Amino acid sequence: MVENIKTFFANQSTNNLFIVTANPEIVNYATTHQAYLELINQASYIVADGTGVVKASHRLKQPLAHRIPGIELMDECLKIAHVNHQKVFLLGATNEVVEAAQYALQQRYPNISFAHHHGYIDLEDETVVKRIELFKPDYIFVGMGFPKQEEWIMTHENQFESTVMMGVGGSLEVFAGAKKRAPYIFRKLNIEWIYRALIDWKRIGRLKSIPIFMYKIAKAKRKIKKAK
Numbered sequence: 001m002v003e004n005i006k007t008f009f010a011n012q013s014t015n016n017l018f019i020v021t022a023n024p025e026i027v028n029y030a031t032t033h034q035a036y037l038e039l040i041n042q043a044s045y046i047v048a049d050g051t052g053v054v055k056a057s058h059r060l061k062q063p064l065a066h067r068i069p070g071i072e073l074m075d076e077c078l079k080i081a082h083v084n085h086q087k088v089f090l091l092g093a094t095n096e097v098v099e100a101a102q103y104a105l106q107q108r109y110p111n112i113s114f115a116h117h118h119g120y121i122d123l124e125d126e127t128v129v130k131r132i133e134l135f136k137p138d139y140i141f142v143g144m145g146f147p148k149q150e151e152w153i154m155t156h157e158n159q160f161e162s163t164v165m166m167g168v169g170g171s172l173e174v175f176a177g178a179k180k181r182a183p184y185i186f187r188k189l190n191i192e193w194i195y196r197a198l199i200d201w202k203r204i205g206r207l208k209s210i211p212i213f214m215y216k217i218a219k220a221k222r223k224i225k226k227a228k
Contacts, residue, residue: 001019001045001047001068001073001076002073002076002080004017004045005017005076005077005080005164006080008164009080009084009086009138009162012162013162014161014162015161015162016044016157016160016161016162016163016164016165017044017045017163017164017165018042018043018044018045018153018154018157018165018166019043019044019045019046019047019073019164019165019166020040020043020045020046020047020150020166020167021047021048021049021068021069021070021073021166021167021168021169022040022046022047022048022049023049025146026040026049026146029146029147033147036146036147036150036151039147039150039151039154040150042154043150047068047070047073048067048068049067049068049069049070049073069187070166070167070168070169070171071168071171071174071175071181073166074141074166074168074171077139077141077164077166078105078108078109078112078139079109081109081111081112081138081139082109082110082111082112083111084138085111085112085113086112086113086138086139087112087113087114087115087135087136087137087138087139088105088112088113088114088115088137088138088139088140088141089114089115089116089117089132089135089137089139089140089141090102090105090114090115090116090117090141090143090172091116091117091119091128091132091140091141091142091143091144091152092118092119092141092142092143092144092149092168092172093118093119093143093172093173093176093178094118094119094120095118097118097172097173097176097178098116098117098118098119098143098172098176099116100176100177100178101116101172101173101175101176102114102115102116104175104176104177105175115131115132115135115137117131117132119142119143119144119148119149123148123151123152123155124155129156129159132160133159133160137160137163138162138163138164139163139164139165139166140153140160140163140164140165140166141166141168141171141172142165142166142167142168143167143168143169143170143171143172143173144167145169145170146167146169149167149168149169150167153165153166153167182195183195
C-alpha cells in the first residue's frame with residue numbers, strides 16, 4: 001500500500017486516491033446499509049484494518065496478505081509527506097484534540113505543512129471545504145468515525161486534485177495524546193479491540209458487531225459451497 005501511495009505521487013496524477021481502512025464493524029455496517037456499501041466500493045483501495053477481515057478473506061478463499069491498522073498507514077503517509085515536503089490537512093475530532101494532534105505531528109515531522117479543522121461540521125459545509133481547497137493539501141485525513149468520514153470524502157472528493165484522502169477514525173485522538181494505542185502485546189496478537197473495550201466501556205456495545213460479522217462470513221461461505 002505504501003508503494004502504491006508513492007507511485008501515485010510519482011505519476012503526478014490529477015485524480016485522487018481514496019483509501020478505506022475496513023475493520024469488521026465497518027464491513028458489517030456496509031452489509032446492512034446499501035448506500036454505504038456502494039460508497040466504499042468506489043474507493044481506490046480498501047485495506048484490512050482488523051484481523052477479523054483478514055481471517056474472513058481466507059475463509060472466503062480471497063486471502064488478504066495481512067492487516068494494516070489505519071493509524072499505522074496514516075503514519076506511513078506522514079513519513080512520505082515529510083520526505084517530500086508535502087501538505088497535510090487534519091479534519092476531525094474536537095478543536096482542542098485536532099490542535100494537539102497537529103502540534104504533536106509537527107514536532108515529529110517538521111518538513112510537513114499542516115492545517116486543521118474540527119470534525120463537528122455538516123457534510124455540506126462548504127466553508128470548510130473552501131478553506132481546504134485554498135490550502136491545496138496532498139493528504140486529507142478525516143477523523144469523524146464511520147460512516148460520516150467516508151461520506152464526507154465521497155461528497156467532496158471531486159473538489160480536490162492529486163490528493164490522498166483517508167478516514168482515520170480515532171487516530172487524531174491517539175496522536176494528540178488524548179487516547180493511547182493498545183500495548184504492543186495486544187497489537188502483536190491482533191486483539192487490540194479487546195484492549196480498547198477494557199479501557200472504554202462505551203465500546204462494548206460496538207463489539208457486538210464482531211460475532212455478527214463472523215456469522216455473516218460463515219453464511220457467505222456456505223452459499224459459495226452450495227454454488228459449486
